[in-house]
Amino acid sequence: MIRVATVADCVQNPPWNGVACGRGFTVEHMSKGEQMQEQKMPVVAVVLAAGFGTRFDENNPKQLVSVGGKPIVCRSIEAFENNDRISDIIVVVNERVEETVNELIDEAGYAKVRAIVPGGAERVDSTLAALDLLKQAGIPSGAKILIHDGVRPFVEERSIDGCIDSLDQFNAATVAYASTDTILLTEDLGDRKVVKSVPERPNTFRAQTPQAFRFGTIVKAYELAAADPDFHPTDDTRVVVDYLPDEPVAIVDGSETNLKITTPSDMPIAEGIARSLDPEHAKEEAKARMHAVFAEAFSQMHSR
Incomplete structure (x- = not known):
């Protein structure tokens, strides 16, 4: 049974030492085969499943709702579990459902899940919880981190692979789907919204996940953001775009089926x-x- 990990677990049982964190990321605790993999850097998926929207069922958050006979969060985890290039998975959960998620992961036997950690009230808090855990565990700055919405259960393997490949050339990348609608940028005029500009459609995309980063890049972006009192990002790519403006973020092809289940x-x-x-x-x-x-x-x- 995997139990929820805290940063304290990783500090007191370095590095992860079979606690909820599973095996460590540092070279000295890896087999020869794993050390060879380390040369290419760990590829870690962070599945954010800490939201507790109650529009489905006040006692059953949407990530636990079944789709096609399987909980949404399990489908999201499996997308990375079944990808040979993913070395480790961190799942961030709401404390109210931690026991249920533990049981689901235990029953499914997901071998790559190294930690289940409690998230925060906002998405950014959940991302920071995962990054803090990885930092305390000593993961190298060059590791590849893929951050994924737990309520996007149908992400395609090609999108995951595209993120991993993009990080060979860039320090940041995001899955996005080309917009088929004309997008309007607006501004306030009195109590109404009015059109400010209309960007060219070929340049407009709908942001999806996973969003991928070299570990050092996303940590640096969040450190800079922490000093900004107006820091209220809606996703992790926005943090890099706003606080590391000279860092290009590559676009990885998404799909119409990479649906975020919201309502x-x-x-x-x-x-x-x-x-x-x-x-x-x-x-x-x-x-x-x-x-x-x-x-x-x-x-x-x-x-x-």
Whole structure:
């Protein structure tokens, strides 16, 4: 059973020493094979699942709601568990559901989950909790960190791989999906919003996750942000853009199916995506299409 880790756990049991943190990230505690992997730096996924929106069920936050017969948070974790290039996973949870998430991870046997840590009231607090844990564990500054919304259960492997590859050239990258709508930038005029400008559509994207960074880069950005009293970011890319303006952030292709489940109205869409990804469902659809083709051909033969 994995239990929730704290920074104190990592300090008192360095480095992670089989506590909730699992194995450490430092070279001296790795096997020869793991040391070879270290030369390419650890690739750590941070799954943020600490939100406690109650629009689904006041006793059942959305990350625990099942989609296609599986809890949303499990689908998000599995996207990284099943990617061979991810070495470690940190899951950030709300303390009110820590026991449930522990049980889900234990039952599923996710081998890469090294720590389950309590998050904060805001998204930024949850990110900082994970970064603090990694810092105390001694993870190298060049490690690749992928931060993912726990309520985006259908992130594609190509997007995860794209993030990892982008960090070979850049220190920051984000999954984003090209906007098919015209985007309007607005400003206030009295008590109304009015259009200020219309950016060219080819330059507009919808931010998704994961958002990826070299560990030293995202830590530095957050350290600079901490000195700003007006610091209220909505995602981690914004922190780098605002506080490390000379650091380019690469765009990685996202997808329409990388849905962020926010309200109950998203559930029918999510269920449809889950069905489309089910191998058995795909087989049934293929059979149905084949039968339809044969039926049409048979009908045409007998109508002649």
